[in-house]
Amino acid sequence: MKIEAKEIVKTYQDKSVLTLKGTHHHLVFEPGKIYGIIGPNGSGKTTLLKIMAGLIPMSSGNMLYNNQSLTHQTMTEMTYSSHSPTLFSRSIYENIAYPLRIRKVDKQMIDDTVNGLLAEFELNKIQTQNAKHLSGGESQKTALARALSFSPKVLFLDEPTANIDPKSIRIIESALKKRNHHDNLTVIIITHNLSQAFRLCSHLIFMDQGQCLFSGTPEEIMATSDPIINDFISYNRF
Amino acid sequence: MDYILNGFVEAFRLIFSFDPEIIQIVLLSLYVSFSSTLYATLIGVPVGILLGINTFKGKRIVSRLLYTFMSFPPVIIGLFTALFLARSGPFGQFQLMYTPQAMIIAQTILVTPVITGIIFNQAGTSGHEVVQTGKTLGAQKWNILILLILELKSVIMIALVTGFGRAISEVGAVMIVGGNIRGFTRVMTTFIAMNNNMGQYSVSIAMGLILLTISFITNSILYHFVMGDQNENRG
Numbered sequence: 028m029k030i031e032a033k034e035i036v037k038t039y040q041d042k043s044v045l046t047l048k049g050t051h052h053h054l055v056f057e058p059g060k061i062y063g064i065i066g067p068n069g070s071g072k073t074t075l076l077k078i079m080a081g082l083i084p085m086s087s088g089n090m091l092y093n094n095q096s097l098t099h100q101t102m103t104e105m106t107y108s109s110h111s112p113t114l115f116s117r118s119i120y121e122n123i124a125y126p127l128r129i130r131k132v133d134k135q136m137i138d139d140t141v142n143g144l145l146a147e148f149e150l151n152k153i154q155t156q157n158a159k160h161l162s163g164g165e166s167q168k169t170a171l172a173r174a175l176s177f178s179p180k181v182l183f184l185d186e187p188t189a190n191i192d193p194k195s196i197r198i199i200e201s202a203l204k205k206r207n208h209h210d211n212l213t214v215i216i217i218t219h220n221l222s223q224a225f226r227l228c229s230h231l232i233f234m235d236q237g238q239c240l241f242s243g244t245p246e247e248i249m250a251t252s253d254p255i256i257n258d259f260i261s262y263n264r265f
Numbered sequence: 266m267d268y269i270l271n272g273f274v275e276a277f278r279l280i281f282s283f284d285p286e287i288i289q290i291v292l293l294s295l296y297v298s299f300s301s302t303l304y305a306t307l308i309g310v311p312v313g314i315l316l317g318i319n320t321f322k323g324k325r326i327v328s329r330l331l332y333t334f335m336s337f338p339p340v341i342i343g344l345f346t347a348l349f350l351a352r353s354g355p356f357g358q359f360q361l362m363y364t365p366q367a368m369i370i371a372q373t374i375l376v377t378p379v380i381t382g383i384i385f386n387q388a389g390t391s392g393h394e395v396v397q398t399g400k401t402l403g404a405q406k407w408n409i410l411i412l413l414i415l416e417l418k419s420v421i422m423i424a425l426v427t428g429f430g431r432a433i434s435e436v437g438a439v440m441i442v443g444g445n446i447r448g449f450t451r452v453m454t455t456f457i458a459m460n461n462n463m464g465q466y467s468v469s470i471a472m473g474l475i476l477l478t479i480s481f482i483t484n485s486i487l488y489h490f491v492m493g494d495q496n497e498n499r500g
Binding site for chain 2: 080081082099102103105106107108112113115116117125126129130173174177
């Protein structure tokens, strides 16, 4: 699914928190790629991601999904997961099965899909545990497994590996790469981890104070002369 | 002190004598309070969820009004209900005054804000996240409502028992609209109040003990559901 964000503006109580204008007023996300959104805290990354995911309305601008406005059908083909995911008060297995159950998928198919994801995310030993009482890494893996269970076309991730152990990070990154490679999944990920952004993404977007200052490849961002971007990169050197 | 002790002795004698009048009063109390709690739940749970998860102009005023109604004195509710149900009132033609139905109406008005307020409060905090997550997973409105009810089930249970507790223990509203008519609208609380006024402490204590037992049973059921759920969560 091709996603376009045109001149998006978001204001909260008369204060502008996101303004896509100037050179990068029109962001295009091509299908089957992994995009990274980077930038300091409060730069509007989450606001942009939530607008694209259809979770919050924009104040002005235009969002297009395959050249069309957002519909319920489009919503069912995308999903969003944050660094503090809301898991339901039921087992890990049932959390992952939820998107399939509401789509009335055949029971055997649900079982096969969920068991596959449990194995991939190394959650099979704790699959009966209630998801409300998991560690950070287990929660993230469960949330991502749930998000991937219905094979969405677009996955929006807001710092999915913040504060979790290296092994869980490796499992999550590997799952994202696999889905992107085999299923042509588009991933738009916010990360503060530059090395992760370079490992995963083919395209990076840099945001600061509600504006997009850069959009290009990882190699291009390293070659930029913008002092704000250079300052950010120097503090986040890997 | 003796009369208190004798009161307890007499109370136990009364309880275990299975007096038909006492049984009828207990059953009527349970019928009225369960019915009103059921109606209040049917109104309060969806209204509380809708008010809690949605953002709209005047939400603060609505929440203040709701919290005010949660602590509304039962006698005032009884008085207003009586004004509406009285023969010369707007609903006088239905002849509901001094009937168990009038008591159910009054208690429903009393309990609905309690249930709505508790659900509203919880739905406003965790309900919004559940709705957003449901949306991101492709849930339709109907799926989201079921999801919310399941996710808030512990709170709904607490609201239900709190509402039932308020209904079964109140005396002012049922006294006004029911009239404490023997064999027809007499419930446990009006029975206790009447016997206390007449100096018959033993029967008041007996009925008080029954009320306490019912309260203990309902709280035990709540504990079973809520703590059971929490233990399951710890899994």
